[in-house]
Amino acid sequence: MRGAAPAGAVSALLLLLTACAVESPRPETGSSTAGVPRAERPAPLPAGRRLYDGSGYRFDYPSSWRPVDPPLSPGASAQFLAPKAEAPLPPSLAAFRAEGFRDTFESYVNVVDYDRAGVPGYRALAREPLSPRGARDGRLLVSEYTQYHRDGRPISPDDVTDGDPGVMGLKVRQWDALVLAPGGVTVAVRLAAPAQVFPRYEREFRRIVDSLEIVA
Numbered sequence: 626m627r628g629a630a631p632a633g634a635v636s637a638l639l640l641l642l643t644a645c646a647v648e649s650p651r652p653e654t655g656s657s658t659a660g661v662p663r664a665e666r667p668a669p670l671p672a673g674r675r676l677y678d679g680s681g682y683r684f685d686y687p688s689s690w691r692p693v694d695p696p697l698s699p700g701a702s703a704q705f706l707a708p709k710a711e712a713p714l715p716p717s718l719a720a721f722r723a724e725g726f727r728d729t730f731e732s733y734v735n736v737v738d739y740d741r742a743g744v745p746g747y748r749a750l751a752r753e754p755l756s757p758r759g760a761r762d763g764r765l766l767v768s769e770y771t772q773y774h775r776d777g778r779p780i781s782p783d784d785v786t787d788g789d790p791g792v793m794g795l796k797v798r799q800w801d802a803l804v805l806a807p808g809g810v811t812v813a814v815r816l817a818a819p820a821q822v823f824p825r826y827e828r829e830f831r832r833i834v835d836s837l838e839i840v841a
Contacts, residue, residue, distance in 0.1 A: 661759040661840045677703055680722055682804070682812045684837040687829065690718065707818075707826070713774055713795055716818035716826050718833065726809040730762040733811060734803055738766060745782050746771030746796065757804055759839035760812075766801040769820060796820040800830055806839045 667683065670676060675688040679702055689708050696704035698719045707716040726733060734752070741747050747770045755763030771794045773785050785792050799817040806812055814837055816830045 661838050665840075667838075677720065679703065679720060679812075681806055681810060681841075682720075682722065682837065682839050684720075684814060684833055686718060686833050713793065714772065714779060714797075714819060716822070717816070719815050721811075721813040721815070723811050724809060726805065726811045730764075730805045733805070734764045734766070737801065737803060737813075741768065741770070744770045745773070745794070750798075755802060755804065755834070755837075757802075757837045757839060759806070759841065761805045761807060763802065763804040765834065766803065767798070768801070769796060769798050771795065772797045798823040800834065802834045802837060804837065804839065807841070812837075812839065 667676065667685075670685055673688055674685045676683060676685050686705060687707075690705040691708060693704040693706060696702070696719060698704055698721075700721055700723075701719045702722055704717065704719040706718075709715070738749060738752075741749075747768065749766070749768050751765075751767040753765045753767075755765050757763055772779055773782060773792055773794055775789075775791045775793070796819065797817050798820045799815065802814040802816075804812040804814075814834065816826075816833060818826045818830075
């Protein structure tokens with residue numbers, strides 16, 4: 626992994642996070658990857674795992690994680706929360722899909738990175754390549770930031786007022802798996818957990834990211 630210096634008011638645990646797209650006159654070219662045929666079903670999952678089969682992508686996740694319906698994250702296709710709240714806010718998974726992407730994939734990644742510079746306590750920790758099956762390109766962004774919350778519910782920094790005794794700040798570590806699919810489609814799988822419990826969930830986060838594949 627290599628260090629990186631990176632949307633608006635990003636909420637920890639993905640409750641306020643939105644997907645980004647970059648527009649430019651022409652689509653990226655150069656890859657013949659067409660996605661994994663949908664008819665090619667994934668291998669049977671072991672006990673305790675469940676498949677999320679989205680529009681053009683899929684991944685598996687712990688069956689104990691609770692779906693949030695409708696998702697609390699604007700623009701999310703799906704959202705899941707870990708069952709145990711070992712900190713004021715539970716670990717979370719959200720998936721996003723957007724169409725109409727143009728420009729280079731690196732430009733998309735940089736915009737996602739850059740747009741978070743104003744988030745309280747933001748630190749870009751790492752950026753590494755990803756190669757999901759069927760994808761044209763991929764990156765994993767690792768970051769930390771401060772999430773404000775009141776009574777166990779995340780709130781936007783814009784809603785924080787000086788002297789509010791009910792508002793607390795929580796350091797959160799987040800993974801953003803950003804993927805370019807054929808046809809100018811971007812997929813983002815975003816995982817976050819309070820930094821104090823992140824080491825307990827890192828292996829699970831890696832398993833989710835590694836299971837991500839693009840399907841045609």
